[in-house]
Amino acid sequence: MVAKSNREILTGGKSYKQKAAKKFGADEVKFDKDSRLEYLTGFHKRKLDRQKKAKEFIQEQERKARLEERAKIRADKKKALEKQLEDFKQAMKDVGDYVGVEDDDEEAENGKQGSDEEAEEWTGFSDDNGDATEEEEEDSDSVSVKPILKKYVQTYLDDTTVDIEPLEPNDNFEYLAELNNVKLEKSEQILDQSIERAKKYAKFLGVEEKSGNKSKKNKKFRYLTKNERRQNQRKANNNKRRK
Known part of the structure; x- marks a missing residue:
């Protein structure tokens, strides 16, 4: 038996060549003018x-x-x-001043509790006939709230009466304020709170405080005219002569 060469061992020899020729080769080459023209x-x-x-x-x-x-x-x-x-x-x-959902819920709960308490405490109408008249309600309101300002009635010639309340406080101002449950000692505190609140509103709205010190305008520079230069030169010469 003849020993196989390295080529035959590695490539399979003639059978490999035949398989490669069939795989990569072409049996027939046909020239197509249309394909060539389309490509070119x-x-x-x-x-x-x-x-x-x-x-x-x-x-x-x-x-x-x-x-x-x-x-x-x-x-x-x-x-x-x-x-x-x-x-x-x-x-x-x-x-x-923020009123959110939580605050609304709290107010609703408080209102509900208040209505329940009022329903428990209410004992009925005071009069036998039913509701109180409007005049009685007005009288009760006038008794409960004392006027702080001076009040007097002025009568005209045609018997017309006018209730006048000037802005001047009454003589017993402190006493009337105490009757109306108004604490005058807290007036300064409430005023400061109102001012602070207004400042916060202004800051929130973007209003800036205007500075009182306005910057001085610089004097506009200009060249002297011919006559002004002559006058200045004449003054300088006179000053030299005096010396």
Whole structure:
């Protein structure tokens, strides 16, 4: 038996060559003029197709980028609005005028409790006939609240009477204030609180305090005229002569 060569061992020899020829080779080569003409004259057409596809791809990418940018802008606006709302609520809480959902619930509960207590404490009408008249209610209101300002009635010639309340306080001002449950010693404190509250409102609305010291305007520079220069030179010469 003849020993196989290295080529036959590594490549399979003749059988490998035959298989390779069948696999990669062509049994028949046919020349097509139309295909050749289309290939030779189709460079520009294929170039335009590539440019069109690239343009469509770029437009699609730009459209997606615009959509992402819009979504990002909407998210940023939403966050800014939420932050602004939180700042507004915090500012209103600092001022003391914020009424939120929790406060509404508390007020509703307090109102419900108050109505229950009133229902328990109410014992019925005082009169046998029913409701009290409007005149009696007005009299009771006038008795419960004492007027702090001076009040007098002026009668005219045609018997017309007018109740006048000037802005001057009554002589027994402190006594009447005590009857009306008004504490005068807290007036300064309430005034300071009102001023502080007004300052917070102004700060919240962005009103800045105007500085009283206005900057002085600089004098505008200008060149001297010919006559002014002559006068200045004449004055300087006269001063030299005097010395």
